[in-house]
Amino acid sequence: MRRRACGVLMGAAVLAGGCAIPSWVPLLGTSGPPPGPPVAAKPKSPDILLPGDLRVRPVTVDDTVQDRVIAVVNNDAITLGELQETMMAYRNEARQKGGSPDEDLAKQLLPKIIDNRLQLQEADREKITVEDAEVNEELAERVKSTYGAKTVEEFERLIKEQGVTMDAVRKRLRDSLRVAKVIRRKVALRVSVTDPEVAQYLEENRAKLETGLSYHARHILLTPEDGAAEDAAWEAARIKAQMLRTQLEAGADFAEMARQQSKDASGKDGGDLGTLKRGELSQEIEAEILKLSPGQVSAPYRSPLGYHLFKLESKDSLEGDGLVRVKQQIREILFREKYETRLETWLKEIKQRAIIEVRM
Numbered sequence: 001m002r003r004r005a006c007g008v009l010m011g012a013a014v015l016a017g018g019c020a021i022p023s024w025v026p027l028l029g030t031s032g033p034p035p036g037p038p039v040a041a042k043p044k045s046p047d048i049l050l051p052g053d054l055r056v057r058p059v060t061v062d063d064t065v066q067d068r069v070i071a072v073v074n075n076d077a078i079t080l081g082e083l084q085e086t087m088m089a090y091r092n093e094a095r096q097k098g099g100s101p102d103e104d105l106a107k108q109l110l111p112k113i114i115d116n117r118l119q120l121q122e123a124d125r126e127k128i129t130v131e132d133a134e135v136n137e138e139l140a141e142r143v144k145s146t147y148g149a150k151t152v153e154e155f156e157r158l159i160k161e162q163g164v165t166m167d168a169v170r171k172r173l174r175d176s177l178r179v180a181k182v183i184r185r186k187v188a189l190r191v192s193v194t195d196p197e198v199a200q201y202l203e204e205n206r207a208k209l210e211t212g213l214s215y216h217a218r219h220i221l222l223t224p225e226d227g228a229a230e231d232a233a234w235e236a237a238r239i240k241a242q243m244l245r246t247q248l249e250a251g252a253d254f255a256e257m258a259r260q261q262s263k264d265a266s267g268k269d270g271g272d273l274g275t276l277k278r279g280e281l282s283q284e285i286e287a288e289i290l291k292l293s294p295g296q297v298s299a300p301y302r303s304p305l306g307y308h309l310f311k312l313e314s315k316d317s318l319e320g321d322g323l324v325r326v327k328q329q330i331r332e333i334l335f336r337e338k339y340e341t342r343l344e345t346w347l348k349e350i351k352q353r354a355i356i357e358v359r360m
Helices: 011-015 080-093 102-125 134-147 152-160 165-185 195-204 204-211 230-251 254-261 267-268 283-290 320-352
Strands: 069-073 076-079 214-222 274-279 301-303 304-314 354-360
Touching: 069 080, 069 102, 076 080, 076 102, 080 102, 102 165, 102 320, 102 354, 134 152, 134 165, 152 165, 195 204, 195 320, 204 304, 214 230, 214 254, 214 267, 214 283, 230 304, 254 267, 267 274, 283 301, 283 304
Parallel strands: none
Antiparallel strands: 069 076, 069 354, 214 274, 214 304, 301 304
16 A cells, blocks of 8 residues: 555645646645556445445544545555645645635545546556656756755755655655656547647637737827817828828838827837737727738828827738747647546546545
8 A cells, every 4th residue: 555655745736636747745846646546355345435436424533643544545545644744735835824724625635636546556557667767857857947956965955854855755756757657648649639620720710819919010190280270280180191101101210200290109119009919909990000011001090189100010910920820829729628638538437447435
């Protein structure tokens, strides 16, 4: 039976359900979970559950009895001490002050620990191993990127202060890597996304995808002169806007023209509106800008403020390189959806084959 050695370091990662490397030591980044179901002994009492069932039997737990078995997953025991250590690690990693009461957190974490144990059992069943070199490489990477220690030796000193040994860390990390491998074998390698699926998603979601595209534009605003007759003032502003457009089309610098002539606050920045997402400006103005080609200047456009000239600097589109990027994003979206579905199915399968008894 695996006992407390597995427990110190479940933490927040356990909550992830074990599909990626869950947290493996208090306050130390993410690590991997555990799997699958060996053959369990026949139930010996009404409290032992048949495969696929999970029944909680209320029991008064003495918190001082660390080795009390609170759940059995096939032939593998989960102890009270392991659950308590997992709760402590989770709270440390989540930097929680207070948070859920112990009883609620225990009910939340125990099913995750059981799932974790099932996955690790599946790795046993598949005879999946992890070499020492793999553990050392992963440890060195996580020590720096997740914990911020400069060396493994410094990391070891830090965890000793928390009462955690390097052997426990290495075991948790090895288990995490084994689970990652079994999930890759049983889930990831069985998921694929075809070109027709990408094309269909693109067609069905084109409007939504275009909404997320960005563009970069500049702007000049010319307002009617105060004191002049309204019609004459507006006509003078229109004529001036048309003259400026003619100069811009002849090669004048738009940014310099905006600094000299624009009445908009963006004038001091050369009329730069920055990079905008579609939908940030009014629909009418955005339509005026997006119908331009990059580098093109718009005809004078009248709004309640005055006459506007717009220049489109650049825009993303569902063409060329932009289309390639969007298709890659779609492929990742579809892969993730299929992966999650396949993972859920696999977890159900291994749980249905298991015999699980909960004693709390």
